[in-house]
Amino acid sequence: MLSNSLMKKNPRTRDLEKTRSEILNAAFDQFFRNGFHATSLDQILAQTNLTKGALFHQFSSKLDLGYAVVDEVLTKMIADRWIDPLSAFENPLMGVLHQLHLNIGKASQRNLNLGCPLNNLVQEMSNSDQKFQRHLSAALKFWIEGIESHIERGKKNGFIKASADSRAVAEYIVMSHEGYYGLIKGLRNKGIFKALVAGLEIYFGTIAANSPKK
Amino acid sequence: MLSNSLMKKNPRTRDLEKTRSEILNAAFDQFFRNGFHATSLDQILAQTNLTKGALFHQFSSKLDLGYAVVDEVLTKMIADRWIDPLSAFENPLMGVLHQLHLNIGKASQRNLNLGCPLNNLVQEMSNSDQKFQRHLSAALKFWIEGIESHIERGKKNGFIKASADSRAVAEYIVMSHEGYYGLIKGLRNKGIFKALVAGLEIYFGTIAANSPKK
Numbered sequence: 256m257l258s259n260s261l262m263k264k265n266p267r268t269r270d271l272e273k274t275r276s277e278i279l280n281a282a283f284d285q286f287f288r289n290g291f292h293a294t295s296l297d298q299i300l301a302q303t304n305l306t307k308g309a310l311f312h313q314f315s316s317k318l319d320l321g322y323a324v325v326d327e328v329l330t331k332m333i334a335d336r337w338i339d340p341l342s343a344f345e346n347p348l349m350g351v352l353h354q355l356h357l358n359i360g361k362a363s364q365r366n367l368n369l370g371c372p373l374n375n376l377v378q379e380m381s382n383s384d385q386k387f388q389r390h391l392s393a394a395l396k397f398w399i400e401g402i403e404s405h406i407e408r409g410k411k412n413g414f415i416k417a418s419a420d421s422r423a424v425a426e427y428i429v430m431s432h433e434g435y436y437g438l439i440k441g442l443r444n445k446g447i448f449k450a451l452v453a454g455l456e457i458y459f460g461t462i463a464a465n466s467p468k469k
Numbered sequence: 470m471l472s473n474s475l476m477k478k479n480p481r482t483r484d485l486e487k488t489r490s491e492i493l494n495a496a497f498d499q500f501f502r503n504g505f506h507a508t509s510l511d512q513i514l515a516q517t518n519l520t521k522g523a524l525f526h527q528f529s530s531k532l533d534l535g536y537a538v539v540d541e542v543l544t545k546m547i548a549d550r551w552i553d554p555l556s557a558f559e560n561p562l563m564g565v566l567h568q569l570h571l572n573i574g575k576a577s578q579r580n581l582n583l584g585c586p587l588n589n590l591v592q593e594m595s596n597s598d599q600k601f602q603r604h605l606s607a608a609l610k611f612w613i614e615g616i617e618s619h620i621e622r623g624k625k626n627g628f629i630k631a632s633a634d635s636r637a638v639a640e641y642i643v644m645s646h647e648g649y650y651g652l653i654k655g656l657r658n659k660g661i662f663k664a665l666v667a668g669l670e671i672y673f674g675t676i677a678a679n680s681p682k683k
Contacts, residue, residue: 450636461672
């Protein structure tokens with residue numbers, strides 16, 4: 256989809272978008288590995304073939320780049336990993352469990368040691384920059400609202416009890432994801448994932464409708 | 470208890486213990502407010518009436534002080550806030566909910582914005598110092614095992630189903646605490662606490678025994 260839309264644009268616009276995406280991906284990667292404060296613009300540029308001029312043409316500061324990473328990279332990642340795939344599941348609760356197994360259960364301990372990229376930035380940046388906090392909070396809301404809409408669908412299709420509070424269920428699901436990442440990172444033990452996800456399955460059992468409509 | 474044991478010691482030992490505790494409390498406070506990396510030893514000392522010499526007499530480096538904060542301040546805080554008070558409850562699940570309401574539900578948004586001191590250090594330090602990671606992981610295990618022993622008691626007293634896996638329940642409870650702190654910090658909205666704790670109550674409902682022994 257991206258490549259189609261790029262093809263319709265003039266080469267100048269296409270280059271700018273390509274450069275922007277290259278910088279954003281490198282920045283995401285470095286922030287995820289080292290944290291925001293411990294990452295320099297030079298480290299980010301070293302992962303690309305671009306100059307500082309190219310970076311400053313699009314981002315006025317490291318903070319400005321940080322906000323864009325949240326809005327453009329992290330939000331897309333949340334959609335790709337946790338929200339959009341649920342559409343393939345008639346019962347969204349099965350989709351949530353499937354994505355958890357795929358994205359956490361099957362991830363390497365090495366990757367899980369890095370934690371959740373969104374949660375890491377929340378921990379590091381929420382209190383040091385108010386604007387960062389607002390971008391991070393918006394990304395969390397985007398995640399909760401995305402899950403909420405699938406829970407609503409599950410209620411309409413009769414997989415989830417009509418009495419369940421869709422927003423509260425979505426908040427509980429996102430809280431669990433952040434809790435899983437935090438505890439697995441802290442304990443260096445993805446072995447506990449099974450017990451953690453079993454707890455969520457028990458909770459899902461209590462909000463699942465007894466006989467889904469077909 | 471501390472003052473009794475201090476009184477039996479000679480003045481020199483007493484002074485060393487008092488100094489140690491003063492430094493540890495100031496260090497905890499500064500790490501919690503600013504993060505570990507962003508805190509200087511001067512900032513910590515400024516909160517006390519002590520000299521750098523007094524600090525280095527007991528701690529060989531800022532990292533060494535960090536490990537001691539985890540082992541001596543954080544672990545005690547976990548015991549005081551989340552484990553020991555459960556003894557007052559016949560049903561430990563009621564105790565867990567009570568402490569959540571007390572320590573999170575009744576906390577100010579301002580305090581909750583700082584997050585969980587343990588989770589903050591896990592996020593910041595787990596990947597930058599292996600020894601820090603081991604101390605943090607030990608503190609998390611101390612928390613999980615403390616809760617686990619109360620869950621075991623709840624099973625013996627007939628408040629919790631004998632079929633419940635005490636360790637898994639304890640892991641799920643600690644995961645939830647970290648998830649609550651993370652999400653409330655990220656969203657700057659303690660209003661969601663009610664929905665989050667309702668999810669845990671639903672889970673507790675599924676492991677509660679139907680008719681507790683008296």
